[in-house]
Amino acid sequence: MKKPVIQAPAADMLKLLEELAAFSAPGPGVTRLLYTPEWSGAQRFLQEQMAGLGLEVHTDSVGNVFGRLNGSQHSGSVILTGSHIDTVVNGGKYDGAYGVAAAVTALHYLAETFGPPLRTLEVAAFCEEEGSRFPLTFWGSGNVTGLYDGSAADSIADPEGVTLMEAMNACGLGAGGSRTASEESSGRGADSARREDIGMYIELHIEQGILLEQSAAQIGVVQAIAGQRRFTVKVTGTANHAGTTPMGLRRDALAGTAEMLCALERSAAEAGAPLVATAGRLEVIPGTPNVIPGEVQFTLDIRHSEAARLESFCAALAAAFREIAARRGLTLELVPTLATAPAPMNQALCGALEQICLEQGRSFRRMVSGAGHDAQLFAPECPAAMIFVPSRAGISHSPEEYSSPEELAAGLNVLTALLYKLAYEAS
Numbered sequence: 124m125k126k127p128v129i130q131a132p133a134a135d136m137l138k139l140l141e142e143l144a145a146f147s148a149p150g151p152g153v154t155r156l157l158y159t160p161e162w163s164g165a166q167r168f169l170q171e172q173m174a175g176l177g178l179e180v181h182t183d184s185v186g187n188v189f190g191r192l193n194g195s196q197h198s199g200s201v202i203l204t205g206s207h208i209d210t211v212v213n214g215g216k217y218d219g220a221y222g223v224a225a226a227v228t229a230l231h232y233l234a235e236t237f238g239p240p241l242r243t244l245e246v247a248a249f250c251e252e253e254g255s256r257f258p259l260t261f262w263g264s265g266n267v268t269g270l271y272d273g274s275a276a277d278s279i280a281d282p283e284g285v286t287l288m289e290a291m292n293a294c295g296l297g298a299g300g301s302r303t304a305s306e307e308s309s310g311r312g313a314d315s316a317r318r319e320d321i322g323m324y325i326e327l328h329i330e331q332g333i334l335l336e337q338s339a340a341q342i343g344v345v346q347a348i349a350g351q352r353r354f355t356v357k358v359t360g361t362a363n364h365a366g367t368t369p370m371g372l373r374r375d376a377l378a379g380t381a382e383m384l385c386a387l388e389r390s391a392a393e394a395g396a397p398l399v400a401t402a403g404r405l406e407v408i409p410g411t412p413n414v415i416p417g418e419v420q421f422t423l424d425i426r427h428s429e430a431a432r433l434e435s436f437c438a439a440l441a442a443a444f445r446e447i448a449a450r451r452g453l454t455l456e457l458v459p460t461l462a463t464a465p466a467p468m469n470q471a472l473c474g475a476l477e478q479i480c481l482e483q484g485r486s487f488r489r490m491v492s493g494a495g496h497d498a499q500l501f502a503p504e505c506p507a508a509m510i511f512v513p514s515r516a517g518i519s520h521s522p523e524e525y526s527s528p529e530e531l532a533a534g535l536n537v538l539t540a541l542l543y544k545l546a547y548e549a550s
């Protein structure tokens with residue numbers, strides 16, 4: 124069968140991206156934090172846009188927005204595509220919003236060009252992924268996939284002391300929140316945003332790294348999203364006078380920490396890509412020029428796409444830290460604070476993406492995502508895939524975040540072709 128030529132209207136997607144970027148708190152770049160007026164405005168705007176393009180719009184109890192293109196074969200599960208609509212503080216236009224704008228454009232184009240699909244397609248604009256207002260991430264996709272059941276909403280608060288539930292209620296969401304008539308009639312999300320009908324999840328996103336730019340590839344076919352381990356490390360020595368304590372009699376917590384951080388960097392380099400390890404925050408106590416540091420606390424963030432390698436690296440690192448502490452007469456506490464499993468993407472979908480890149484004449488590379496994405500929540504539930512496009516200079520979470528219109532259009536056309544293959548071609 125001859126393949127149809129996919130030429131999705133990139134101009135529509137770019138316009139939608141610009142319009143979304145206007146929903147921002149004042150300041151550089153885009154700031155659209157969960158359940159703020161900017162966020163509510165963007166979600167309402169998206170609902171209007173989706174409805175205007177003929178998609179069946181519904182929302183859920185946490186504020187995720189969905190636009191549905193019903194398939195003629197009603198029995199099958201939904202093919203979901205999208206990303207998140209929140210940003211970090213002073214973030215860019217593309218992180219998250221690109222995947223949403225492209226998905227809306229793709230579904231509209233497919234419906235206009237090819238009519239109704241066989242399988243139902245749905246756009247998701249997840250309410251939150253970044254964790255920039257409340258100290259939790261993936262609130263949107265996590266409620267859909269069952270990571271959260273809403274019980275966290277009363278106990279988690281933003282820096283102003285507003286709980287997640289209070290913020291939701293202020294937007295008309297949460298228990299007793301308003302939903303659309305179509306959602307009420309379908310019975311979705313009456314109390315919970317959990318969905319059991321998702322058969323596949325496809326996410327298009329900017330890379331947020333420099334690998335595509337360095338390898339001059341247009342498309343990244345993501346093989347896995349790295350798993351993460353985070354720890355808080357406390358090193359305790361003895362605080363004492365900086366002028367009167369001879370060097371040989373010191374138990375300097377900061378000098379010990381410095382040796383640990385050198386070991387961290389060296390062992391991560393030896394392990395090689397895609398392992399990355401970072402000590403991002405460090406607190407020295409008492410932190411005074413004339414006192415030997417008695418205590419240091421620091422954080423560790425370690426990522427790898429393979430669970431066994433991540434585990435063995437962390438175990439070896441802990442052993443190395445213990446050896447350094449013991450030799451220097453320091454005590455060491457290493458407390459795990461986060462553990463997420465690596466999320467492999469579906470190999471058949473990766474193969475389909477590579478085939479599409481070949482057919483469209485686009486250069487591509489296989490890669491691991493070091494950053495977390497909504498797709499990692501879906502990967503244990505259903506076949507999931509991620510498509511990356513280049514980020515200029517690898518910059519993201521910044522007003523400087525940029526991908527060219529041509530790069531964004533390439534990703535849109537790969538996404539659209541995959542959705543066509545999955546939803547229109549009889550399997």
Ligand SMILES: [Zn+2]
Binds near residue numbers: 207328
């Ligand atoms: Zn993102």
